[in-house]
Amino acid sequence: xxxxEFIETLNSIAQNYKGAIPKRELFSxxxxxxxxxxxxxxxxxxxxxxxxxxxxxxxxxxKARNKKTISEEKEAxxxxxxxxxxxxxxxxxxxxxxxxxxxxxxxxxxxxPLYDLASSKNPMERRTAIVSTYFFIRKNDTVDTFNIxxxxxxxxxxxxxxxxxxxxxxxxxxxENRLKTFLNKYANTMPRVTLRYAxxxxxxxxxxxxxxxxxx
Numbered sequence: 381x382x383x384x385e386f387i388e389t390l391n392s393i394a395q396n397y398k399g400a401i402p403k404r405e406l407f408s409x410x411x412x413x414x415x416x417x418x419x420x421x422x423x424x425x426x427x428x429x430x431x432x433x434x435x436x437x438x439x440x441x442x443k444a445r446n447k448k449t450i451s452e453e454k455e456a457x458x459x460x461x462x463x464x465x466x467x468x469x470x471x472x473x474x475x476x477x478x479x480x481x482x483x484x485x486x487x488x489x490x491x492x493p494l495y496d497l498a499s500s501k502n503p504m505e506r507r508t509a510i511v512s513t514y515f516f517i518r519k520n521d522t523v524d525t526f527n528i529x530x531x532x533x534x535x536x537x538x539x540x541x542x543x544x545x546x547x548x549x550x551x552x553x554x555x556e557n558r559l560k561t562f563l564n565k566y567a568n569t570m571p572r573v574t575l576r577y578a579x580x581x582x583x584x585x586x587x588x589x590x591x592x593x594x595x596x
Contacts, residue, residue, distance in 0.1 A: 381416035383424040410438030444480035483515030503537035545577025
């Protein structure tokens with residue numbers, strides 16, 4: 381399996397949709413190509429075509445999710461993402477792969493790389509830092525989500541702001557008291573969009589309480 385073969389197959393499928401290929405078709409094709417060598421996935425990732433890059437991160441995601449993927453390849457998948465992050469340049473690409481490719485790999489390892497990403501000048505690298513913690517949240521581990529959210533809480537980038545709000549909301553489903561403690565500290569200073577995403581699943585009275593803190 382090669383990047384060229386993926387592109388040729390994708391183009392063939394796209395003809396049935398007059399060039400505007402649905403995401404479901406793209407993700408399905410990526411699953412079929414999940415055994416493509418990581419080096420070929422990197423070639424696909426470095427393509428200027430956004431659909432090709434979406435295919436690449438989707439292949440990395442399928443590889444990371446596959447329980448048969450050996451540890452050495454998981455490390456290669458992780459490095460492919462991290463070392464070529466400049467090509468993962470919008471929130472959709474980040475969200476497609478970061479939870480399993482990055483979060484899944486670091487789950488039982490030193491998580492310092494996430495804090496390095498949180499300090500990056502690149503907003504999509506900062507988004508990767510918080511989005512990757514979704515894997516931890518699913519394991520009822522919310523510590524890093526809130527710690528990284530604290531680093532990013534006053535971030536100027538809209539897509540980082542939305543990610544912070546979304547992921548502390550998800551962490552709050554596992555530990556509502558921790559979410560409320562976080563909001564008690566930051567609700568009056570965090571960006572409004574972050575706050576709205578964060579409180580989305582709370583009851584109306586609690587939502588109104590934190591929104592009132594923001595307006596004082």
